[in-house]
Amino acid sequence: MTSSLNPDSAADSIGGPNPIVGFRRKDLLDSLRTVIGETIRHPQHTVGSLAHLAHAGLDIGRGKATFTPGAKDRRFADQAWSENVLYQRMLQLYLAADAELDRWIGGSELSTMDRERTRFVLSLGLDALAPSNLPTNPAALKRFIETGGRSAVSGIRQLVDDVLHNGGMPRQVDTNRFQVGGNLAGTPGSVVFRNEVLELIQYEPRTERVHARPLLIAPPQINKYYVFDLSEQKSLARYALDNGFQVFVVSWRNPTAEQREWTLATYLRALEEAIDTVCDITGSADVNLGGACSGGITSVAMSAAFAARGIARIHSLTLFVSVFDMAADRTLLGVFASEETLAAAKRHSHAKGVLDGRELGRVFNLLRPNDLIWSYWVNNYLLGNKPPAFDVLYWNNDTTRLPAAFHGELIDIYRDNSLATPGAVVVDGTPLDLGKIDCDAFVMGGTTDHITPWDACYRSSLRLTGNVEFTLSNSGHIQSILNPPGNPKSSYFSNPDRPESAADWKAGATKVAGSWWPRWMEWLGERSGDFVDAPIIDAALEAAPGSYVRG
Missing domain, CATH: 3.40.50.1820 (Alpha/Beta hydrolase fold, catalytic domain)
Incomplete structure (x- = not known):
């Protein structure tokens, strides 16, 4: 079992960092306060959105939902997401929540700028909670069985190493395979x-x-x-x-x-x-x-x-x-x-x-988290593969x-x-x-x-x-x-x-x-x-x- 990681897709998402501003923790907290304030000021809109999501959940439980991931969304490429009833339900609930988030933001009275900020901040959390990122990822379970648990040991080792030496971010590349002046920058x-x-x-x-x-x-x-x-x-x-x-x-x-x-x-x-x-x-x-x-x-x-x-x-x-x-x-x-x-x-x-540049690189990773963070989370930690x-x-x-x-x-x-x-x-x-x-x-x-x-x-x-x-x-x-x-x-x-x-x-x-x-x-x-x-x-x-x- 191999990862669905696509380095070309990740490379197409990188910024090679441009000297822009990024954002601060305070910006994230301010956006969360904006969400809370909107909920307090217009509780009916939020209650209606939660009720709509609950109704979608009931439809999902009855097998009547029609949510499907995007054609280019490689997170759910494993057949289990479409063939296994339990995984189908997990995926449907996640996609329903994502759709409801758009619906709630679209129906809010936030300014255009606050809507963009809110969508960005809340999407960070929603992307992190994707069922593909959980240890129950079907590809990860198959890998665990195939390797007799060695994939989990390798994944834990890489996670600990990244926490200690890479700012807690999953590594995107095996740096041991390259040498500047060797297989890179080698033109005489x-x-x-x-x-x-x-x-x-x-x-x-x-x-x-x-x-x-x-x-x-x-x-x-x-x-x-x-x-x-x-x-x-x-x-x-x-x-x-x-x-x-x-x-x-x-x-x-x-x-x-x-x-x-x-x-x-x-x-x-x-x-x-x-x-x-x-x-x-x-x-x-x-x-x-x-x-x-x-x-x-x-x-x-x-x-x-x-x-x-x-x-x-x-x-x-x-x-x-x-x-x-x-x-x-x-x-x-x-x-x-x-x-x-x-x-x-x-x-x-x-x-x-x-x-x-490393600080700005982390900012750009957050701008494209599924390509630049979570795909490597799955590959490195859940599947136990090297980057x-x-x-x-x-x-x-x-x-x-x-x-x-x-x-x-x-x-x-x-x-x-x-x-x-x-x-x-x-x-x-x-x-x-x-x-x-x-x-x-x-x-x-x-x-x-x-x-x-x-x-x-x-x-x-x-x-x-x-x-x-x-x-x-x-x-x-x-x-x-x-x-x-x-x-x-x-x-x-x-x-x-x-x-x-x-x-x-x-x-x-x-x-x-x-x-x-x-x-x-x-x-x-x-x-x-x-x-x-x-x-x-x-x-x-x-x-x-x-x-x-x-x-």
């Missing part, structure tokens, strides 16, 4: 430049001739760079090398409290040094710059700063799942965002000097930190939409205006991205005044990037038009089977100049993946 290359903030990695060419204009990729500051060089099959860097590009990637230093004062200006100054180095090494006057998530915000800010200073260093931009026009989009900060919460988030990181050896989840758990000052700036940018307001963000005396970025741009979003929603990515692309191509990949925040050719489930949407509405863009888009990577290579090739002889790296400080990635 060298660190050719280093400053206090970043290391610059130049990859060894994989073709005899290469495009003259280089590609430089800036990853998110709160993630390790090797999401772009994961495994050999999922390495976007290797794929670009195989297509004749000169590829450089930034590896950000993992800051400590000593770097608490690092700001956006700090990162831009370091990135400018990296760009100058790339140009010096390749002899190119400019670069094709790519950025992902908060690295996309950095790339856009760098481009705007160059434009304001009249410096032609960015020939084209590629932006992966990046939002820099928030336009009061509450989902980018979360339903618990308020002035009090934002101020508390700033105080928290200021007190520690950094925002720890999967999955490269994306290993990378996601290999988090970094964010300097307190930069974290505070990002909160302000998200709250005030200041980066999209000309002159509102000033870096080293230079006001930034996205409208002055007139280079060509390739912008990519993900259909199921809950961190940087694709329509917000599209809206952001409208801020750029050059020739912009928007592409919509059929995955979530990270999986939309890690979308190599060969996956039969891959597809993307393309539309050369740029209407104001994201919905109108989608309505006029064409669905293309396969990965968007080949299309990006074609687009990038048109902006990368003639072919020249592949260079030999002769200014290496050390071999890739370097030192900063291990911090």
